[in-house]
Amino acid sequence: ADHADRERTRARIAEVLARARRRTAVLTDSVDEADLVAQHSPLMSPLVWDLAHIGNQEELWLVRDVGGREPVRSDIDELYDAFKHARANRPALPLLNPEQARGYVGTVREKVFDVLESSPLLGNPLVDNGFAFGMIAQHEQQHDETMLATHQLRLGAPVLSAPPAPSARVPIGGEVVVPEGEFMMGTSADPWALDNERPAHPVYVEGFAIDVAPVTNEQYLAFIDDGGYERRELWSERGWAHRQEAGLVAPQFWEREGNQWYRRAFGVRTALRPRQPVVHVCWFEAEAYATWAGKRLPTEAEWEKAARFDPATGASRRYPWGEDEPSERTANLGQRHLEPAEVGAYPAGASATGVHQLIGDVWEWCSSGFEAYPGFRAFPYREYSEVFFGGDYRILRGGSFGTDEVACRGTFRNWDHPIRRQIFAGFRLARDLREDER
Numbered sequence: 555a556d557h558a559d560r561e562r563t564r565a566r567i568a569e570v571l572a573r574a575r576r577r578t579a580v581l582t583d584s585v586d587e588a589d590l591v592a593q594h595s596p597l598m599s600p601l602v603w604d605l606a607h608i609g610n611q612e613e614l615w616l617v618r619d620v621g622g623r624e625p626v627r628s629d630i631d632e633l634y635d636a637f638k639h640a641r642a643n644r645p646a647l648p649l650l651n652p653e654q655a656r657g658y659v660g661t662v663r664e665k666v667f668d669v670l671e672s673s674p675l676l677g678n679p680l681v682d683n684g685f686a687f688g689m690i691a692q693h694e695q696q697h698d699e700t701m702l703a704t705h706q707l708r709l710g711a712p713v714l715s716a717p718p719a720p721s722a723r724v725p726i727g728g729e730v731v732v733p734e735g736e737f738m739m740g741t742s743a744d745p746w747a748l749d750n751e752r753p754a755h756p757v758y759v760e761g762f763a764i765d766v767a768p769v770t771n772e773q774y775l776a777f778i779d780d781g782g783y784e785r786r787e788l789w790s791e792r793g794w795a796h797r798q799e800a801g802l803v804a805p806q807f808w809e810r811e812g813n814q815w816y817r818r819a820f821g822v823r824t825a826l827r828p829r830q831p832v833v834h835v836c837w838f839e840a841e842a843y844a845t846w847a848g849k850r851l852p853t854e855a856e857w858e859k860a861a862r863f864d865p866a867t868g869a870s871r872r873y874p875w876g877e878d879e880p881s882e883r884t885a886n887l888g889q890r891h892l893e894p895a896e897v898g899a900y901p902a903g904a905s906a907t908g909v910h911q912l913i914g915d916v917w918e919w920c921s922s923g924f925e926a927y928p929g930f931r932a933f934p935y936r937e938y939s940e941v942f943f944g945g946d947y948r949i950l951r952g953g954s955f956g957t958d959e960v961a962c963r964g965t966f967r968n969w970d971h972p973i974r975r976q977i978f979a980g981f982r983l984a985r986d987l988r989e990d991e992r
């Protein structure tokens with residue numbers, strides 16, 4: 555049984571690595587050389603940097619560390635160290651050109667498959683259950699999502715295409731009550747969970763109400779039409795200062811013509827789909843909307859309890875719908891579509907507490923900052939999570955249409971600065987219970 559388990563893990567690793575590479579190829583082969591080396595926004599790296607960085611991380615962890623092999627290119631580590639050069643400065647570096655970068659990631663990958671064949675996948679924490687391979691597949695997919703955001707910022711003719719995301723299957727709306735009490739947050743069991751998701755620990759949460767669906771374009775439009783961007787009292791001090799300085803008047807990529815709003819996505823302009831979750835709003839916009847609606851953002855613990863807690867058993871699930879891997883029936887993930895699905899499109903993906911579309915569609919801003927769980931241990935490197943704890947970040951949960959399932963689960967934690975909106979982020983609302991609801 556042990557042997558069979560190990561071979562299943564090996565096959566799964568090969569599959570997730572191959573899937574990540576197919577996606578990386580779509581994102582980097584669909585544009586020309588000039589586009590690959592261009593900087594489409596000072597917030598983003600040139601796509602060719604992400605490409606070689608993916609290969610370099612894979613070389614560092616799997617070829618050199620796990621495999622104990624000779625370096626492929628020890629001379630370029632510094633160029634692709636995300637902490638050495640800010641994104642804005644990366645285009646000026648002596649980077650590998652597109653052909654060299656493709657050759658490099660290909661060579662690294664061949665060696666990785668060789669390492670995978672011979673690894674016992676046990677014996678130390680880095681390789682137990684294939685952890686380092688899973689980490690690297692997640693790393694590539696995270697950069698693929700970042701590259702997808704670069705594509706969204708890129709001007710010019712569209713190069714990516716996908717079928718439209720599904721329409722609503724069931725009418726949903728309103729809120730559900732999640733009962734007060736302890737639940738198990740985080741995980742110690744998930745073999746590929748990253749350090750910041752660990753360990754599992756009990757958290758007491760007061761009873762709260764949470765929206766069944768993320769806030770939609772139609773709802774967000776009502777906030778705009780009600781003067782949401784002009785009413786100082788709806789914004790926090792920092793939020794208002796940012797709204798003024800950045801000249802925010804609508805979500806990023808929204809365009810108005812007369813009375814009609816449009817959304818530009820991946821080079822294509824379409825009329826807003828009213829029932830689609832709003833995307834490309836920063837945390838401050840989410841905060842102002844919540845104030846306008848008389849509610850608030852959920853804390854990270856509330857979000858995870860709504861997603862994972864099963865009142866019938868008291869246990870925490872891996873995904874809202876249970877333990878099964880995501881599928882086309884349960885969540886809009888993996889860049890299958892280039893937009894969020896309408897709310898009500900995934901009834902099979904609802905949580906035990908009756909909350910829909912927590913996984914996929916849009917990352918959801920939470921009120922919490924990014925902090926270590928009690929008992930946290932940095933693994934395998936401090937720069938993945940630890941150096942960001944306590945910084946000016948807000949938590950994002952649940953993944954977007956651009957997140958691959960390998961990098962998404964009920965415990966997965968993402969974070970970004972509260973002013974960021976090039977990411978595929980939206981939000982849903984929560985509130986405290988009134989006396990008579992407790």
Ligand code: AVJ
Pocket residue numbers: 693696697700938967968969970
């Ligand atoms: C966890 C998504 C914030 O993309 O900056 C990629 C993931 N860490 N390479 C990021 C990551 C190192 C990280 N986020």
Ligand code: FE
Pocket residue numbers: 607611636693697
């Ligand atoms: Fe990285």
